[in-house]
Amino acid sequence: xGDRRDTIQSVDRAARILKALAAGSPRLGVSExxxxxxxxxxxxxxxxxxxxxxxLVEQDPETGKYRLGPELLQLGNAFLDHHELRGRSLVWADTxxxxxxxxxxxxxxxxxxxxxxxxxxxxxxxxxxLEVGASVPWHASALGKVHAAYLSADRRRTLVSGPLxxxxxxxxxxxxxxxxxxxxxxAAGFATEAHEAVIGEGEVxxxxxxxxxxxxxxxxxxxxxxxxxxxxxxxxxVVALTDTAKRLSWEMGARRGRPGTVLHPGPRAGVGG
Amino acid sequence: xxxxxxxxVTTGVSAGRRGRRGAPPPFxxxxxxxxxxxxxxxxxxxxxxxxxxxxxxxxxxxxVNMDRGFAAVVSVxxxxxxxxxxxLLTQAGATLVLRVGGAAGPLYGSALREAGRSLGEASAFGxxxxxxxxxxxxxxxxxxxxxEEGDKTIVDAWTPALRALRDARSAxxxxxxxxxxxxxxxxxxLTTPMEARKGRASxxxxxxxxxxxxGAASTSLLFGALERAAAEVPPDR
Numbered sequence: 486x487g488d489r490r491d492t493i494q495s496v497d498r499a500a501r502i503l504k505a506l507a508a509g510s511p512r513l514g515v516s517e518x519x520x521x522x523x524x525x526x527x528x529x530x531x532x533x534x535x536x537x538x539x540x541l542v543e544q545d546p547e548t549g550k551y552r553l554g555p556e557l558l559q560l561g562n563a564f565l566d567h568h569e570l571r572g573r574s575l576v577w578a579d580t581x582x583x584x585x586x587x588x589x590x591x592x593x594x595x596x597x598x599x600x601x602x603x604x605x606x607x608x609x610x611x612x613x614x615l616e617v618g619a620s621v622p623w624h625a626s627a628l629g630k631v632h633a634a635y636l637s638a639d640r641r642r643t644l645v646s647g648p649l650x651x652x653x654x655x656x657x658x659x660x661x662x663x664x665x666x667x668x669x670x671x672a673a674g675f676a677t678e679a680h681e682a683v684i685g686e687g688e689v690x691x692x693x694x695x696x697x698x699x700x701x702x703x704x705x706x707x708x709x710x711x712x713x714x715x716x717x718x719x720x721x722x723v724v725a726l727t728d729t730a731k732r733l734s735w736e737m738g739a740r741r742g743r744p745g746t747v748l749h750p751g752p753r754a755g756v757g758g
Numbered sequence: 759x760x761x762x763x764x765x766x767v768t769t770g771v772s773a774g775r776r777g778r779r780g781a782p783p784p785f786x787x788x789x790x791x792x793x794x795x796x797x798x799x800x801x802x803x804x805x806x807x808x809x810x811x812x813x814x815x816x817x818x819x820x821x822v823n824m825d826r827g828f829a830a831v832v833s834v835x836x837x838x839x840x841x842x843x844x845x846l847l848t849q850a851g852a853t854l855v856l857r858v859g860g861a862a863g864p865l866y867g868s869a870l871r872e873a874g875r876s877l878g879e880a881s882a883f884g885x886x887x888x889x890x891x892x893x894x895x896x897x898x899x900x901x902x903x904x905x906e907e908g909d910k911t912i913v914d915a916w917t918p919a920l921r922a923l924r925d926a927r928s929a930x931x932x933x934x935x936x937x938x939x940x941x942x943x944x945x946x947x948l949t950t951p952m953e954a955r956k957g958r959a960s961x962x963x964x965x966x967x968x969x970x971x972x973g974a975a976s977t978s979l980l981f982g983a984l985e986r987a988a989a990e991v992p993p994d995r
Contacts, residue, residue, distance in 0.1 A: 612818035614958070652956065654904045683958045684861035684903050709859045 498524060499532050503541065503553065512550040561618065568593075570693060570702045571602040573736045578605045578704065581729045585706050585722050587713055590616065590688070592628035593702035597647055599629040607708060621682055624663055625652045627690035628703040631676035634667045635692050635700040641667055655680040674727055676703075677718060679710045687714040689722060691730035696738030704730050784931055786882045789987055790843040791835045794850055796983030798828035801976060808976055814969040817958070819860055824976055827858030827866070842881055847891075848874030861957055862973060865899050865912055872898035885931045889923055896920055903956060910952040910966060912973035918945040919981050935985040942981035946974035 501522050506513060513521075519529045533551055536542040540556035565571055574591045582589040582605040591603035598620040606613045623629030623644065633644050641664070649658040657663045670676040679687040690705030706713060706726055713722070735741065801808070801824045809821030831850045838846050851870030855863050876891040877883055883891075896916045905911040907918075922941035926934040947970065954966040 612813055614817055651904045654900075654902045656904070680864065680902070684864050685859060686861075686958070710864075711859065 495532065498522065498528070499536055502529070502532055502536065503557070506542065506551065506553050512545055512548065512552045514548075514550045518551070565602060565617070568602050570733075570737065574603050574693075574704060574733055577729050577733045577736075578603055581704070581706065581725060582606070582608055584725050587706045587708040588613065589704065590628065590707050591693075591702060591704050592621075592626065592632070592690075594623055594629055594632040594700075595620075597623055597644065599623050599626045599632070599703075601628075602702070622650050622652065624649050624658070625656045625678065625682040627676040627678040627688035627707075628705045630667060630670055630678065631690045631692045631703045631705075632700050634670035634676065635694070652682050653680055653684050655684075657681065675718075675723055677714060679714050685710060689713060689718045689726055691727045693730055693737060694734040694739040696740065698739065701737055704733060784882075784884065785843065785888055785988070787838075787841060787843045787846055790846050791838075792987035792990060793984050794828075794831050794835050794846070796987050797980045798832045800979040800983050801825050801828045804975075804979055808972050811970050811972040811975055814966075817860070820862060820972040820976065823858045823860050823862055824866075827854045827863060830854075830857040842877070842879045843883065844874045844877030844879060844891075846874070847871070847877065850874075861903070862976070864902060865973070866976075868898040868902050869895035885927060885934060888931075889920070889927065892916075892920055892923065905956045908952065909955040910949045910971045910974075911954075911956050912971070912977050914949045914952070914971065915942045915945040915974040915977035915981070918942065919977070932985075932989050935981075935988045939978070939981040939985040942978040946970060946978040949974045 502518060505518060505521050515526055515529050515533065518524070518533075519526045522529070533542055533544075537544060537551075537554070540554045542551045543554045544551055570593060571591060578589045578591055586608060588607040589603075589605045590601050592599040592601050599622075601616045601619045601621070604616045606615075621629065623633055633641060636644070645660045645664045645667070649660070649663065650656070651658050657666060675689055675691045677687065677689050682688075686707065687710035688705045688707040690703045692700045692703045695701045704726070706718075706722060801821075805821040805825045807821065808824060809818055812818050812820035830853050834849050834853050835846065838849060841849065847870045851867045851872075851874060853867075854870060855867030857863065858866065873891040873895040876894040877887060880887070896913070899905075899912060899916065903911060903913070905913045907914055919938040919942035923934050923938040926937035929937070949971040950969065951967060952971070954971070
């Protein structure tokens, strides 16, 4: 949380109430919230009434407990609508999904997690669940690894040495191994992930850069490991993906030429293109 | 004997002739084959149920994937003349990895392979060996998935089943496997109110609450088939 001197306590508390309602139990009473957040009941009550007036929370008329309000959906949608990378990726992601016949996700590293800001379903008739808004620990995601690989050495060190949750038995949770993996990713120009977030699932992702050559997110092809990464990703898939990421980077203002090279010149030529 | 008869009626099989203490090891390749065929039949019968569970919290392919995979296992069993029980399980596991997509293929596949490895080349084995094999199977699942009890996964059915199996080991094989099946059923049912902490369902957070975990549900089907495989005495023997 860092420096709190220039923040407003009640806004901070209101935000914590919203987050508490978003995590786990969908409905909480005033006392439960007070206990969880270490706040007096009267304080919580006042905050909830204020949030309710803004439709950010609503009270269940039967139980008197509070839950998240409808205005949050509007805010969430506005976030997505105004998200530049998401907006620019819509067409590219569709085209890529069509080209490789698999699902495509666009994600951005926020803190220690990758937020999925766009998701195109695999172009077949199967039932799939929209993962926009899902947030995956960065180190278990190809999107997260490839975004992180092009960050400054300082930021990479912070990420690598932070808490590394084990999502499956294949998640890389050893800082040194993860640091090496990031170097390989930067050299190759794309990241892969197999069984590291969800057993059976794999992803290949490439970073997207802005006009300064800084990574702003990543685009990835995701699907069953046996299809996306049968024995490493196919050359066709890597070419389609890195080509899409390059064009998307141009749209984001990146200079032509190989993005990311300014920050981290790779020791070897890129793999697959 | 009266009690044994009642049990036999409720499970619809002639229990009691096998698995008594002092008897030779009751399990062989034919038992493993019955288990795998029985599992395939259970999964086929519950395919839509499993798919519906998965549609609520996953991508609606668990029933279809498991059915396809176990149908392939049945062909392996049919073609596997002369294999030891362990080899049969290992081959079935490899088939599942290859033929079942999603998380279920790698998880059940490594479970059966570990069980097969544990049994080795022995042509017959008893309840202690079966218990160790199932424990190795669970260890394989945990190694791959890193899930614990309470994460709303397949582990929530396997773990109580193995606890019950160990606790009931002195009651004889059929009774112990019955206890394991009951515990697997209960464990699967208990996943309903849980919030998923592993797998794709964990992306959905609170949305997963109120739905049984499909993997735990299919695990209880496998333990059901295991109980019946042990209780059944094939007519030709």
